[in-house]
Amino acid sequence: MFLKDYISDVFNATKSLLKGMRRTGYYFTHHKEIITQQYPEVKQALPERFRGEVVMPHDENNEHACTGCTACELACPNATIKIITKFDVTPDGKKKKALDTFVYHLELCTMCNLCVQACPTDAIKMAQTFEHSVYDRSRLTKKLNEPGSKIRAGVE
Amino acid sequence: MYRETQIIKHAQKASSNGGNLEEAGDLVINVGPQHPSTHGVLHLVITLHGETIKNVEPHLGYIHRSIEKMCESLSYRQFIYVTSRMDYLSSHINNHGCAMCVEKGLQVEIPPRAKVIRVLMDELTRLASHQLWWGAMAMDVGALTPFFHAFREREMINDIMEETCGARLTMNYMVPGGVMYDIHPNFQKRVKEFIEEFKKKIDEYDELVTGNIIFQNRMKGVGYLTKEDAISYGCTGPTARGSGVSCDIRKLYPYEVYDQVQFNEIIETDGDCFARYLVRMQEMRQSLSMVEQLIDNIPEGDFQAKTKAVLKLPKGEFYSKIETARGEFGVYIVSEGGTTPYRIKFRSPGFSNLSALNHMAKGYKIGDLVAIMGTLDLVIPDIDR
Numbered sequence: 001m002f003l004k005d006y007i008s009d010v011f012n013a014t015k016s017l018l019k020g021m022r023r024t025g026y027y028f029t030h031h032k033e034i035i036t037q038q039y040p041e042v043k044q045a046l047p048e049r050f051r052g053e054v055v056m057p058h059d060e061n062n063e064h065a066c067t068g069c070t071a072c073e074l075a076c077p078n079a080t081i082k083i084i085t086k087f088d089v090t091p092d093g094k095k096k097k098a099l100d101t102f103v104y105h106l107e108l109c110t111m112c113n114l115c116v117q118a119c120p121t122d123a124i125k126m127a128q129t130f131e132h133s134v135y136d137r138s139r140l141t142k143k144l145n146e147p148g149s150k151i152r153a154g155v156e
Numbered sequence: 157m158y159r160e161t162q163i164i165k166h167a168q169k170a171s172s173n174g175g176n177l178e179e180a181g182d183l184v185i186n187v188g189p190q191h192p193s194t195h196g197v198l199h200l201v202i203t204l205h206g207e208t209i210k211n212v213e214p215h216l217g218y219i220h221r222s223i224e225k226m227c228e229s230l231s232y233r234q235f236i237y238v239t240s241r242m243d244y245l246s247s248h249i250n251n252h253g254c255a256m257c258v259e260k261g262l263q264v265e266i267p268p269r270a271k272v273i274r275v276l277m278d279e280l281t282r283l284a285s286h287q288l289w290w291g292a293m294a295m296d297v298g299a300l301t302p303f304f305h306a307f308r309e310r311e312m313i314n315d316i317m318e319e320t321c322g323a324r325l326t327m328n329y330m331v332p333g334g335v336m337y338d339i340h341p342n343f344q345k346r347v348k349e350f351i352e353e354f355k356k357k358i359d360e361y362d363e364l365v366t367g368n369i370i371f372q373n374r375m376k377g378v379g380y381l382t383k384e385d386a387i388s389y390g391c392t393g394p395t396a397r398g399s400g401v402s403c404d405i406r407k408l409y410p411y412e413v414y415d416q417v418q419f420n421e422i423i424e425t426d427g428d429c430f431a432r433y434l435v436r437m438q439e440m441r442q443s444l445s446m447v448e449q450l451i452d453n454i455p456e457g458d459f460q461a462k463t464k465a466v467l468k469l470p471k472g473e474f475y476s477k478i479e480t481a482r483g484e485f486g487v488y489i490v491s492e493g494g495t496t497p498y499r500i501k502f503r504s505p506g507f508s509n510l511s512a513l514n515h516m517a518k519g520y521k522i523g524d525l526v527a528i529m530g531t532l533d534l535v536i537p538d539i540d541r
Binding site (some may be wrong): 019051113 | 230233234235237238308318322323326331360364367369
């Protein structure tokens with residue numbers, strides 16, 4: 001009896017194994033169903049909502065929409081954003097708060113999107129770039145407003 | 157590692173008079189924290205007699221990030237993203253639980269569209285989590301191919317998440333008051349494609365692994381957990397449901413729209429590894445049917461309720477619980493009326509499930525330990541927080 005059980009066990013195990021191996025053999029012979037992508041050569045287009053890093057879009061006149069209100073700085077959970085403001089003098093002699101430097105620490109950012117949601121003027125957005133590796137850590141600290149840029153007229 | 161082993165040995169010798177852990181001929185070995193079969197930085201001190209396990213002692217703290225303490229300095233909008241880093245395989249569901257607790261405090265009613273989107277996302281996350289578990293489980297007991305099969309289907313869900321939420325693993329999509337964005341125009345089409353595809357593939361899963369006699373022999377009769385023990389150890393989720401405990405929060409305390417969809421609570425009564433395996437396999441089919449029911453019935457309307465820019469919870473204590481892929485996840489907030497919580501406590505399912513490991517593994521061979529741990533579906537950052 002023991003021998004009979006043993007042989008039937010071996011037979012059943014081989015049968016179930018072959019059943020599973022049939023699946024493997026199917027994919028072995030059907031190359032078109034293989035979904036591996038050759039990453040550095042073939043790059044898949046990322047969806048528009050993909051969160052890669054925070055950027056500040058500038059228009060053709062080198063103008064941005066950031067008023068320096070620090071809503072994003074307050075919304076950020078990791079102190080990723082530091083906004084340095086200055087006082088511009090308007091033509092009629094009044095002082096007006098404006099953005100001097102928008103410091104963005106990519107090394108601290110978790111791409112949670114809370115800053116973009118908090119921005120009242122849509123001055124910042126998430127970009128689709130994701131290959132962030134650099135040789136020096138200090139290069140991850142970025143200044144988002146471009147040199148010489150100023151606030152777009154009409155944005156309050 | 158060597159030093160730690162010595163410390164543990166001394167500690168065990170000191171307590172061995174009462175506990176009688178170590179006898180002559182016993183061997184104490186360390187599995188982990190960097191061991192490929194433990195799914196993360198879990199350190200197990202195993203006392204062996206020959207190949208038989210006498211005692212398993214999990215040592216925690218290798219990935220402790222003090223998330224509960226961190227949350228005390230973050231505002232009610234900010235703390236939600238941190239919980240994605242706990243149980244990273246059900247990050248949507250963790251975020252959902254936290255958002256629900258904040259909404260309970262604010263007494264905000266979220267729009268019906270947001271409710272349905274949340275449930276859809278939860279079930280897709282559960283599917284993705286169970287798929288990964290299935291692949292890792294089969295890999296634990298020696299089958300490598302299923303891992304790639306599982307990741308192929310999981311990729312489809314990840315793509316859907318990426319398109320709608322903007323991220324693949326730590327989405328931060330649930331916000332107090334609803335969801336962050338409306339669903340992507342392609343969302344319904346792609347989910348339907350996924351359902352069609354996965355219905356075929358889940359039968360393939362069964363063909364490949366479930367019916368395999370070698371796999372069944374590894375799983376059946378191993379790691380018994382009785383119903384009484386499952387309750388007394390505080391096990392929840394598929395681990396407890398494999399022992400016949402009815403503990404599905406979605407069924408017992410329905411939240412969002414779970415009382416409007418048709419689904420069964422899967423309960424197996426065997427209590428061994430194979431029962432827990434079957435529970436998860438059938439839960440995948442239930443999740444699939446839930447997604448199928450809801451995907452064409454997303455009501456029109458807002459996806460987010462109007463909330464104030466700065467959230468302030470009234471003074472008091474708030475608790476909400478939710479069913480993650482691993483069990484009951486509870487969020488307990490103590491508020492003093494300010495913008496940040498006074499204290500936050502998370503009840504994570506993995507911690508309680510792990511506490512039953514010693515009980516389940518005692519008396520079995522060391523090779524069975526990996527199978528038992530696989531069916532517990534451990535995510536170590538969830539245990540350590």
